[in-house]
Amino acid sequence: MLSALRSRFDVAGWTTREDPRSVRWDAVGLLLLGLFLLVVDVQTVGADQPLVDVPAGPRPWQALLLLVATSVLLAKRRRPVVVLVVVAGLALADAGLGGSLGMYLVLFDALFTVAVRAAARARAVVLGVLVGLVVAVPVATAAAGAAARDVVQLTLVAVALLLPPWWWGADVRRSLELAGEQSRRADAERARADLARAHADDVARIAALDRERAVQDERARMARDLHDVVAGHLSAVAIHAEAALAGPPQEARDRAALAAARAGSLDALAEMRSMILVLRQGADVDAATAPAGLARVADLDVDVVGDVPGGLPAAVDQAAFRILQEAATNARKHGTGRASVRCTVDGDALDLVVENALPADAATVDPALTSSTGLQTMRERATALGGRVDAGPRAGTWRVHARLPLRAGSVPR
Known part of the structure; x- marks a missing residue:
């Protein structure tokens, strides 16, 4: 019952925060409340008089049944259906002693736990039993010859006692499933957002690699251009030097050849100095192409x-x-x-x-x-x-x- 009240105020966080200590506090709280109701003689569930005579009166026995029922509730999270069966048997015994409101609250909590935690097949079986009990009440009372007013009254009491905890638990279960679905959708959206960011990062990296490759290719072309220019000037120097050495010494011709070689060398050095500024380490200069001007x-x-x-x-x-x-x-x-x-x-x-x-x-x-x-x-x-x-x-x-x-x-x- 206390678990049902907590879940009503915080459906999304109820199951995630519930721990063994909260279950123990539920059991202790229901035990104390039930004992208090027995002391003040609040009896609104069951027969007006005990159906069986027990020594020392029904109160001590009802307190003992309440203690056993609340102790069984400690296992409601692990075995909700088994706990419900045991608590239902204890509630029947309590009803034979006159019935107590505290025992009904324990039964309420057990029904609620089954509606929230049990598997689908177990829930279907329990719901069928509840509906059968509600239907059996008017049939049995009518067969016993009770007045129509009594039949309707007992039927309404049965409905009020058995179906509300189940309806409440089913509503909490649906709310929890909806919250779980929303959480899964949020996780999926976050995963898609992460994937989109990763894709954008990949596109940026690919673009950066393309730019780097283009720059390296351009530097390689520039290196080949330098090779072509310097090779042309040095070839001219070699030709003039060869022409000067081919014939007998002639001062005018030799000086002209030396002047041409010097001019070609200076031009090669000037071109090399100007183009070396645009080269970077790592360019591939293993190929040479025709000068491109x-x-x-x-x-x-x-x-x-x-x-x-x-x-x-x-x-x-x-x-x-x-x-x-x-x-x-x-x-x-x-x-x-x-x-x-x-x-x-x-x-x-x-x-x-x-x-x-x-x-x-x-x-x-x-x-x-x-x-x-x-x-x-x-x-x-x-x-x-x-x-x-x-x-x-x-x-x-x-x-x-x-x-x-x-x-x-x-x-x-």
Whole structure:
């Protein structure tokens, strides 16, 4: 009974917080309450007079039955059906002694515990027995020749005594099942949220790996470009030196060959110094390709506006071509149609502008679908030379603007 009252005020936490101490306190509380009701002679359950005569009167025997019943309640959590059967037998014996309200409260608690804790099959059997008892009361009283008023009264008493604890326990059980379902749903939502966060982390890691791979590939290309430039100058030095050594000594010719070799060596050193700034440790330089400068801009799928400047420092020339390659790809991603390219020398800097029209229904590219490696490699190329790259929509077009200094140390405007 006390367990039922506690569960009514806190359904969600009742079963999780109940422990053996609370069960013991329930038993002690029902025992004390039942003894108090016996002392004050509160008898509203059972016959008006004892059905059997016992020595010393029914009170001591009823107190003993109450003590046994409350002791049996200590096992109600482990064996709810067995406890109910034993308490029901003790309640019948108590009813033969005249009945006590304390014993009924113990029976109430046992019924409630079965409704909450027992398995589905056991609950169905107990409920069938209760319904059978309620139906048997009017049948038996009518067969005994009782008046209709007495039949109705006894039937209502049977319903009031047997069915409320069961209804109460069933309601608590449904509330607990609902709370458990809500808890499982909350756990599932948390699991889905954790999975979504893990997926987002995986996407971010993949994008970071893509960017790192693109940067490493770009550095490898830059290393190959350095190899091509320096190899060309050193080849020229070797040719001039060989020409000077091939014939008999001639001061004019030899001095011209030495001057050409010196100029080639200085050019190689200058190009090496400028390009070594854009290299990083770990680039793979096991392959060499043909030099890629602005002279090859016609190989790109773009429309060239104006003339392409020549005579640029090798580092700037090759960085400009690589930037144009990435810019053309970037333009195709964001714009529509062929991109236009304009290359101009403005003072001490080279300006590269790539533009193409944006589609009428242009939409923002989902960040989860692109790693932005193109813009990053372009900016790294330009920053290594002291320049800059800007990209974005402008007046209905997608525009990439790169500005590269022609001399080391000059800052582009």
